[in-house]
Amino acid sequence: MLHSRRNLYRSSRSAYESFLMARNIAVHGRMKPIGPNQLPYGNAFFCTSGNPLGEQVGITKGKDRAEASRETKKLNVPSAFIFTNSSHRDGSIYKNSCLDVFCVKKRGETQLEPMRISDPANCFPDQKRCRVHFECDMMQFFSLKLAKVPMNASSVQLYGYIAARDYLDLSLNYIVNHSRDNPLMVRQGSLIEMTGPKRGITMTSPVLVEYDMRIKEGEQEEYDLQLIDGATDFCEVTTPSHPFTSQINGDCGAVDITLAHVVNAVEATIDVIVSEVRSGFNLSLGSYVFVGGSYQGIELLRDIIGESCVITRRYVIAVEMDSWMHLKLMVGREGSKYDDLERHCRFKANLHGYAHRQILLEHASISLKVTWSAMP
Structure with missing residues (x-):
């Protein structure tokens, strides 16, 4: 099928x-x-x-x-191409025949998880190669930044989504997704926390990036401002294999997206569990992957951990096959900076398998598990 x-x-x-x-x-x-x-x-x-x-x-x-x-x-940031007649708010995107190939009328979230299934029977005798799964080209988002907001606003409440569609099932694979009842407070020039993707984004064919984000202005939605609304495509042939930034300009501001075409990539699913919390602290987690000839960072987590709190987070990242993925953990006392304590660990990309690290701190116990998988 x-x-x-x-x-x-x-x-x-x-x-x-x-x-x-x-x-x-x-x-x-x-x-x-x-x-x-x-x-x-x-x-x-x-x-x-x-x-x-x-x-x-x-x-x-x-x-x-x-x-x-x-x-x-x-500012030397190129503007992203935006399809004409691709607005969600006026419904023009659903009537745009140029986007039929991406099935934009299909509004459900992708149900595909990272491809974790591994059967030893599918491996060659050396157990290092798989008969079924292989590395493939993938898209990786490195950051989203609130580049511009309306005048007189240093910070705003954002809601809405940015999502990718690839050939696997063409459903929405959310990079960020927040309802109006649960907006993000973001300052101009600051990063927008990425909550996805749910699985790796394949880039053996063009990828469509859809977005519909608004600024919450009051109790009534009718007073909200449209930040960005539309769709942008990225071709597998012309998208650079090094991180580059494009600015999506909207009616009431702009968002900078930084992404890259990662060649010969596999999925890394990172599971983070913080438990046995003995006191509140600040936690920052970043991932550094080799792409385009150098290591590039992705901010995964930046949060304040309260006492008697257990958090579980999951992140999916595209990593070049046989390269090393580095994770950098920074911990600080509540109310202080993140550089009080720093821990590093690294994981080598593979088609299958997993690795686990347990970090015992004065504040809590932090478990890091990385599971490798390849796209079909």
Whole structure:
């Protein structure tokens, strides 16, 4: 069933690729090959002449977004391409035939978990390779940042979602998802805590990133402000294999997303359990993975742990096969900085298997378990 679904998806891409060609012709006037002074970002080209981070030649939606795009260029952060007529609030995204290949009318969350099943019978005699599962290219989000908010607002209450759709089942794989009743308090220029993805994001075909985030302004939803709303695609051929940042400009602000195309990757599922808490403390956990020739950090957890508290968190990260993933744990007394105590551990990426670390501290016991799995 999986293979038939994959073949159906790949065969349906011809219409999508025709659309991409038409879009590039519309944007650039004519198709041009990628030259030595050009870098591909998503499906648009950015000329690096005179600007080390590039300048987008793309389409923006409306006068405000065009002005926001010009401001973004001054900061050397390229603006993300946003599909025309991809708003969720007015329903235009559901009528956009260019997005039919991504099944945007399918609103459910992905039910697929990380591919953990391992059968020794599927392994070759050396037990190091699997007959069934192999590493594959994946997308990894490194950070989300609230880049801009309306004037006179240093911090805002955010709700809504950012999610990815890949070929596995085309359902929503949430990177962040908060209801209006449970908004996030975020300051301008600060990171937006990522709660996902639920499983790895495959990048053997284009990936669609959908978003609909709003700023809570009062008791009534009608007074809320639209932060970002739309959809952006990232092509497996042109998305860089090193982390890069694009800015999604909306009606009332902007969000910076940093991601990369990780080649020959496997899934790392990180389970964190904090127990036996004897006193309150600050906890920070970061992951460092090798991508694009260097190690890059991902903030996983930053929280205040109260007394008599047990927390359980799970994170899924794309890690290049045979590379090392480092976890950095920082603990501080409640009300102090995070650098009072620091612990490091590392795990080597593999197709299957798991490793466990138990860290006993004065404040609590922290269990770290990393389970490796490969995408089908």
